Amino acid sequence: MSDIWTYTKDNDVGKGGHMVLDIFMNLMLNIGLLALIAQGLTKSDRMKRIFFRYAGKTGEWKDKILLSLLFGGISILSTYTGISVQGAIVNTRVIGVMAGGILGGPVVGIGAALIAGAHRYLCDIGGLTAAACAVSTIVEGLLGAAFSGYVRKHKWRHGDLFIITTVAEILQMVLILLIARPYESAWALVKVIGLPMIVFNSFGLVIFIHIFNSILIQQDKKSADSVRKVLGITDQCLPYLRKGLYNIDSLNKAAEVIVDYTGEDGVIFTDWNDILCTHALHPNLDLKKLDKVPRIIMEAMETVRIAEAERAAPEGRV
Secondary structure, three states: OOOOOOOOHHHHHHOHHHHHHHHHHHHHHHHHHHHHHHHHHOOOHHHHHHHHHHHOOOOOHHHHHHHHHHHHHHHHHHHHOOEEEOOEEEOOHHHHHHHHHHHHOHHHHHHHHHHHHHHHHHOOOOOOOHHHHHHHHHHHHHHHHHOHHHHHHOOOOHHHHHHHHHHHHHHHHHHHHHHOOOHHHHHHHHHHHHHHHHHHHHHHHHHHHHHHHHHHHHHHHHHHHHHHHHHHHHHHHHHHHOOOOOOHHHHHHHHHHHHHHHOOOEEEEEOOOOEEEEEEOOOOOOHHHOOOOOHHHHHHHHHOOOOOOOOOOHHHOO
16 A cells, blocks of 8 residues: 655654654645545535434435445545554544444444454554554444434534544554554554544544534424425415315415415325316416326325425326
């Protein structure tokens, strides 16, 4: 594996200050890259839907697999963009695996950690910290998963995220000292990389989670707007619907209210067998051509769920 910079022990003695500066600069650049990735992901409608489902604890297995691969991939990228120092790779890998655990829960956190941990070991078999960093990556993913519920419950407080990541990075340094050999090299390494990785990765996770959390804030606002809209429509339509669903004049007035209130192109009232009333906002949308209840409406009634169609079929035969 090729690294951006490589230092020998002799170089570290003579250029310790310069090396520390390079470490800080590399970590800052990596955190900036991860922030851009997070910002790009939040623009995806698919990711918005997935994370909103996780906020409501209704994530599906295919979502869990996708998120495991995603956060595992982000962690692998952080390994490759790290800087080589005394046989180790100073990196922001912890951000990907912990974010996976915190945002996606235990399955995602463990999945991402196993992917990133296995890659870290295999890409540098026999390296000074290969085994230690592989183990610590898995531990960090587990830690993020363990605190997922706590972080959600306390509204993603930045202080909590910072402290959790700090603890995770301290554990990584301890594991390096316990596993990496020779011990003298491990201790020399921890003295150089410990503080920069603890501080910058802790800040980095706060930034990363904050960007993703904006998805949930936006979705919450949309949900609140939808609820207000439904309540407003209900309030406006009730006087007409009290006369029953088979009073055509009342249904026409209710349909007008719904179209005006929502700005939708048209409204159709049906029962299980017949179309009771139609109202279109635009003259070009002739719903009166419908001669039977559209299939998509039957699907919605049968499943008691919202049904969506890519396009309307000719002459309303959906």
